[in-house]
Amino acid sequence: MLCPFAPRPISLSAYGIGPLWPCLAKRRKRESRRTMRSCRWPWTQQRRRTQPMTAAPMDRIGIIGAGRVAQALALGLAPHASAPPMLWARSSERLQTALANASTGAAAPSMTALVRESDVVAIAVSDDAMEAVAAEVAAALPAKPPRLIFHVSGRSGVSLLADAAAKGALTAAIHPAMTFTGNPVAEVQRMSGACFAITGSAPAATVQARRLVAWLGGAAIEIPEQHRPLYHAALCHAANHLVTLIAGASHALERAGVEHPGALLAPLVRAALDNSLSDGFAALSGPLLRGDAQTIEGHRDAIASDCPRLLPAYDAMAAATLDELARQGVSGERSALHELLVSPPFASR
Structure with a gap:
């Protein structure tokens, strides 16, 4: 139941x-x-x-130049166009080398053909050649200009492309804040995650610039037109002068008998760099922070005796460090250090 x-x-x-x-x-x-x-x-x-795939973001990018940046741009932007990138350079030999290194692209018969057959045009030439090339690009523009014309110079803004903008083109300055060594494959990987300084001639140009940076996997940072030179000076001061600083320290270590100065410096310099990037000037350590005039005097005497070419840079960096300590209000008595840096070292007396 x-x-x-x-x-x-x-x-x-x-x-x-x-x-x-x-x-x-x-x-x-x-x-x-x-x-x-x-x-x-x-x-x-x-x-x-059977729905068709989404169309490529652009039909074709044209790149004027055959250098390291041009090669990296060609390789990095090729997947985002329906046609291979088109490159042009004044030297046909350099152009063929660039195409071989980038493993993609086609040679344009002329700059005019490149400008008229591309919907995005990149000017990737040296800063000294940029103005002349920009004028030629403006002269070659068709009635319907490309959707974006940009250059990759760090120091210059969009005023360099004013003639193209006057003909109705959207223009931008797009500068990757990184070094290029001539390995396009590695540099495409490094551009993904790198910062790009962008300046647009109009809001629509800025939107296009941001989109292009996103295709490369980078992060766009807007820099006002009037501050482009200051922005570029800051990058050069940080990256280029760092190379000079390490070269001077390495030379002094060689004079001190160190066979491989790079190996000795690497852990110290990398830690200082990481700490300064995360903590700013608070990462400073050493005798200048402590106000240790006797140690600084010993440094200057040794440098003047054994590595005199390093002394001007050492004194300049020490003076800059003392100035920054004063600006930040870091406590300590450092008047003796200021007097020391303006007097000749013992070895040269």
Whole structure:
């Protein structure tokens, strides 16, 4: 005898199916609906499978130049265009070398052809050649200009492309804040995650510049037109002068008998760099922070005796460090250090 509270079986004998418990009936009903959805309109699924892929963001990018940046741009932007990038340079030999290094692209027969057949034009030449090339690009513009014309100079803004903008082109300055060594594959990887300084001639140009940086995997940072020279000076001071600083320290270590100065400096310099990037000037340590005039005097005497060419840079950096300590209000008596830096070292007296 069944319990009076137990669920009763459902009879589907009219459909040739025996009694089912309610839960089993519901499960079979769900499965039946899924089957009907999957096979009711087979042409719908076929239509979804044959939908065309999204079109490439641009038809073709044209790059004027055959240097390291031009090669990296060609390789990095090629996947985002429906046609291979087009390159042009005054030297056909350098152009062929660039195409071989980038492993992509085609040579344009002329600058005019490149400008008229590309919907994005990049000017990647040296700063000294930039103005002349920009004028030639403006002269070659068709009635319907490319959607964006940009250059990669760090120091210059969009005023360099004023003639092109006057003809209706959107223009921008897009500078990757990184070094290029001539390995396009490695540099495309490094551009992904790098910062790019952008300056647009109009809001629409800035939008296009941001989009291009995003295609390269980078992060766009807007720099006002009037501050481009200051921005570039800061990068050169940080990166280029760092190389000079390490070269001077390495030379002094060689004079001190160290066979591999780079290996000795690497852990110290990398830690100082990481700390300064994360903590700013608070990462400073050493005798200048402590106000240790006797140690600084010993440094200057040794440098003047054994590595005199390093002394001007050492004194200049020490003076700059003392000035920054004063600006930041770091406590300590350092008047003796200031006097020391303006006096000749013992070795030269």
